[in-house]
Amino acid sequence: MGRKRFITDSYPVVKKREGPPGHSKRELAPELGEDTQSLSQEEAQLELLRQFDLAWQYGPCTGITRMQRWHRAEQMGLKPPLEVHQVLKTHSEDPRFQFSLWHLYPL
Template sequence: MGRKRFITDSYPVVKKREGPPGHSKGELAPELGKDTQSLSQEEAKLELLRQFDLAWEYGPCTGITRMQRWHRADQMGLKPPLEVHQVLKTHPEDPRFQFSLWHLYPL
């Protein structure tokens, strides 16, 4: 019997080009357009609410509004951010602000 064959024996070796100067493989490229200073006020507020949705220390956020979740966390002594409560009070009728990230997904 001869040498054991590998699937890579069937394909030619292709060398990859080096990346742009100053960029190493271990570094992540900065995300385009994600600078917090360039966000509008509304986008910054929505990002704050998204982060609140993703923070599990305040309990689950499915099936209830953000305001209900904030009040529940406050009653349980979990000290939710006051900035979140202020943003929710300033936009009481806007569903983008009141409903969590997961409100469009069925339970």
């Protein structure tokens, strides 16, 4: 008997090109507050809050507001960024700032 054939044997081997320098699938999201110099102040603040939403170390963010999540993280001793709290206090009535990135998606 010959070698066992696999379905992948019928496809040619193609080597993928490298992406642009500095770009990798393994790159992590930028730290909170990084790379926001080119954005307007409001856009920079929203980006800071999006990064806070994506930071897993402060616990889940679905079903609660960002302020509730920030307070929960603080009570648990997780040291959430003070900049996030300041932005949330400044825009306490604006739903774009108060609700997490995922609030429009049904649970």
